[in-house]
Amino acid sequence: DQQVKQNSPSLSVQEGRISILNCDYTNSMFDYFLWYKKYPAEGPTFLISISSIKDKNEDGRFTVFLNKSAKHLSLHIVPSQPGDSAVYFCAASDPTFSGGYNKLIFGAGTRLAVHP
């Protein structure tokens, strides 16, 4: 039972346009959300995050939106560039984990292709 879902395995966008990657979660106790970017043959790298007390966080071309009532977040990239082509993972932090450290739960990833 996946608690973090990325229902679109792939997305193709033209350079200069907006890329919107979506993520849904099931656990209302999640309090922090992150997006990671992964190039082939490399490990995922942190991109942007948002706390559950906010509904938007912006960093340059990247903006993450959080809709807690819908248990949905999205990553907007504008304008999209060919170098943005990668797999994007959504992750949620579970503060209820008994180990006393927030457990990161990842989605299956969305492969973004930005073409000229």
Next chain:
Amino acid sequence: DARVTQTPRHKVTEMGQEVTMRCQPILGHNTVFWYRQTMMQGLELLAYFRNRAPLDDSGMPKDRFSAEMPDATLATLKIQPSEPRDSAVYFCASGTNTEAFFGQGTRLTVV
């Protein structure tokens, strides 16, 4: 430039053989994760250590997988015996509070 280092980067082995993957976390990080990347499940959490103590290994097949941190500079993930279905990319990550920094992964192929 601090980074998580994983060895080997690639491993091809025959079914039934023992496989050991190693990870050197970033100095000062007290949390280490092992993840496995598969096409269907994305990044699955296999094990999680805090201050070298295992806190969660519920994602690991207990009969064949084991994870240890013999010291603060080394984490290991062992599979014995390995099976073809274990073929995947295994990532180690170390972290502080809510962020995880990943290594480049070990691509394991069991034939």
